[in-house]
Amino acid sequence: MTSLLLDRHCTWDARQAGGPQRRPLALLWLLPLLLLLGLFSLAPLGWVLWHALWSPEGLTLARFESILASPFYRQAFGKSLWLASLSSLAGLLIAGVAAAALSRVTSRWRDAIIAFTNMSSNMAGVPLAFAFIVILGTNGAITLLARQWWGIELFDLYSMKGLLLLYIYFQLPLALLLLYPAFDNLQPQWQEAAALLGARPWQILRHITLPILAPALLGTFMLLFANAMGAYASAYALTLGNINLLTIRIASLVSGELFLEPELAAALCVLLLLILALVGWANQLLMGRFHYAAR
Numbered sequence: 001m002t003s004l005l006l007d008r009h010c011t012w013d014a015r016q017a018g019g020p021q022r023r024p025l026a027l028l029w030l031l032p033l034l035l036l037l038g039l040f041s042l043a044p045l046g047w048v049l050w051h052a053l054w055s056p057e058g059l060t061l062a063r064f065e066s067i068l069a070s071p072f073y074r075q076a077f078g079k080s081l082w083l084a085s086l087s088s089l090a091g092l093l094i095a096g097v098a099a100a101a102l103s104r105v106t107s108r109w110r111d112a113i114i115a116f117t118n119m120s121s122n123m124a125g126v127p128l129a130f131a132f133i134v135i136l137g138t139n140g141a142i143t144l145l146a147r148q149w150w151g152i153e154l155f156d157l158y159s160m161k162g163l164l165l166l167y168i169y170f171q172l173p174l175a176l177l178l179l180y181p182a183f184d185n186l187q188p189q190w191q192e193a194a195a196l197l198g199a200r201p202w203q204i205l206r207h208i209t210l211p212i213l214a215p216a217l218l219g220t221f222m223l224l225f226a227n228a229m230g231a232y233a234s235a236y237a238l239t240l241g242n243i244n245l246l247t248i249r250i251a252s253l254v255s256g257e258l259f260l261e262p263e264l265a266a267a268l269c270v271l272l273l274l275i276l277a278l279v280g281w282a283n284q285l286l287m288g289r290f291h292y293a294a295r
Helices: 002-017 020-053 062-069 071-102 107-120 126-136 141-150 160-184 188-196 201-229 233-239 246-255 262-294
Strands: none
Touching (some): 020 262, 062 071, 071 201, 071 246, 071 262, 107 160, 126 141, 126 160, 160 201, 160 233, 188 201, 201 262, 233 246, 246 262
16 A cells, blocks of 8 residues: 555656656757757768768778878878877876866865866967967067077977977866866875875875776876867967878868868768777776776
């Protein structure tokens, strides 16, 4: 009798809340989102796959073979991977130190820094490249001050070193916003208990802090890597396409004034998607191992 009354009560609550009966209505409200997803994600992906694999003779892999056989395109892949890896690693290290320090300051300073970081994360693309040119360019403010006051010449901003600095800068706000919650969840009691048991600071870092933060660090690195691999506007605005990067090559094949090869650009996009998919798969695999080890 009691179970019957509970079942009726739960059923009445579900009806009052509109649970099962509102599912069709909820799906109806999701239709615009699904439509936008199909138009701007799935449809372009299908177009890219079709033009990368199809030729008048039928399905072909000739475009992929020509890309992999070309030293020019292999160089574009190498430079893009180099920039993405180093900028992601540097951004992760700097943001990790900043997140650790941020978790120890007062809430007023913390909220102000988070708000500023959130605002600065939206500054990317052409405005960011223009800011770097004004500050560190050939006639930039800091470049002129270093030349007049100390008689030294700074690095060339329009080279791979300057591009790496630009990439690290726009990686930092995103990395800090992603890492801060993980550092904020670290309990000081864990470190105090380990210290009372005789653990040294490096042992606490190795056996307590890093294992707890490993999933967040790994996930953040993967997101930063994908963010850097797909970056285009900042790199093009800074170098005007003079550095051979994968995204710049794709854009030149689609909108170039001399050579228009959208099929080859589609093949490059497919290879870029495969790299990002491999990175995502590795992230899920390692995250699964971390969760299994935590159990």
